[in-house]
Amino acid sequence: MEKGLFPLLFLLLLMVLSVCAIDVEYSQCNCDEEGLGLWSIQNVLVCQKMSDFFIAIAYFSIPIELLYFVSCSNVPFKLVFLQFIAFIVLCGLTHLLNAYTYYGPHSFQLFLSLTVAKFLTALVSCATAITFPTLIPFLLKIKVRELFLRRNVLELGQEVGMMKKQKEASWHVRMLTCEIRKSLDKHTILYTTLVELSKALDLHNCAVWMPDDGRREMHLTHELKPSSERSCRNSIPVSDLDVLDIKKSKGVWILRPDSALGAASSGGGSGDSGAMAAIRIPILHVSNFKGGTPEMVETSYGVLVLVLPNSNSRAWTCHEMEIVEVVADQVAVALSHASVLEESHLMSQKLAEQNLACNRLKRMQ
Incomplete structure (x- = not known):
């Protein structure tokens, strides 16, 4: 201008x-004139x-x-x-x-x-x-x-910003690990996981799917942003291709945009959801005791689904997937401890009831 x-x-x-x-x-022009x-x-x-x-x-x-x-x-x-x-x-x-x-x-x-x-x-x-x-x-x-x-200064600034975000995410992971280890209740562990992961990774939504007793369906048990739509599915067959791929994979599995599991975990707002990833969570069960030694049954898996906000430039990075893998391992250990403790309490109650029944029989004799 x-x-x-x-x-x-x-x-x-x-x-x-x-x-x-x-x-x-x-x-x-006549400059001689006066x-x-x-x-x-x-x-x-x-x-x-x-x-x-x-x-x-x-x-x-x-x-x-x-x-x-x-x-x-x-x-x-x-x-x-x-x-x-x-x-x-x-x-x-x-x-x-x-x-x-x-x-x-x-x-x-x-x-x-x-x-x-x-x-x-x-x-x-x-x-x-x-x-x-x-x-x-x-x-x-x-x-x-x-x-x-x-250009180098700009790239360096972006790298410094990424390092700050990674440091903040690592801090959230440490806090999440401490909070998980404090509790032995399954619901508290899972809800804390959803909240802290959402803060650390700036997620749009995250959900936990657990298998039923017959291991034929996966049920939506915990969700950060519950869907208000009635048409949203709360159960997915175990034979679903995404569920099978997630259980076979040891790391983070990126879901397809048309995934039924991802659509059911998007919080009902498909327009606000972006890239979706999922990871399996091993769950330890002790079926019964034989000869004082616990018999391990076949490992079952839960599924943790994480949904990013709808942004064209936002995608899952290697660092974010590493954080998810670390958190999934910590959650698996915490859930296994909680499950073993819960079943141990049930076993103790059964033994106590059997002991009372034996004492009654002795008195009757």
Whole structure:
């Protein structure tokens, strides 16, 4: 916008001068006439003389500023700066001498000084014009290097931001691990997992699916944002392809956009959900005791589904998937401990009941 103001001001100045010339009936320039007021030859010469003086003052002040800049900074191409300084000084000297040539007869010394000043100005200006093109490739390299450094700074800033996010996520994982280990209740463990994972990874929704007793269906047992839609499914067959793939995979499994498991875990708002991932959670069960030794049954798996917000640039990163794997392992251990403790309590209650029954039989005998 500022660049466009200068041509506009210049055009306005020309228009004002044209109007003034028309007002004084200046059909053609005849500087020998008298009584033309503002446009008399005397006023024109005074204006030119003052302009030359001000130009000379500006030309003498600019080199001082350039010299100060060159002396205070370690800039390259100092020879070019010195050539520019000499060129500007000689231009100022030419204007200063030219200001004394507007009135009366002039001495030979003045014309000789003006001629020498113009000759030196021509030499220095030609030398500067020849030297400057040789520096253009170096200046372009400096510009390219500057752009490269800016890009590196931008990438470094992004990496620092990612490191901060990873550090914050790691802190949430440590807090989650501590909270999980404090509780031996399954519901508390799972709900804490959903809340802390949502904070750490900025999730849209996350849900836990557990198998039923017959291991034929997976039921939605815990969800961070329960769906308000009645059409949302709360059970998925165990034979579902995504469920089978998740159980076979030891790491994080990225769900397809048309996945039934992902659609049922999106919180009812499919338009707000983005990329979805899932991971299996091993669950330890102790069926009964034989000879004082627990008999391990076939391992069953729960499924933890995580849904990112709907963003075109948001996708699952390796660091986020590593966090999910670590959390899934911690949850599996905590759930196994809770399950073993729960079944141990049940077994203790059964043994206590059997002991009471035996004591009653003994008393009856």
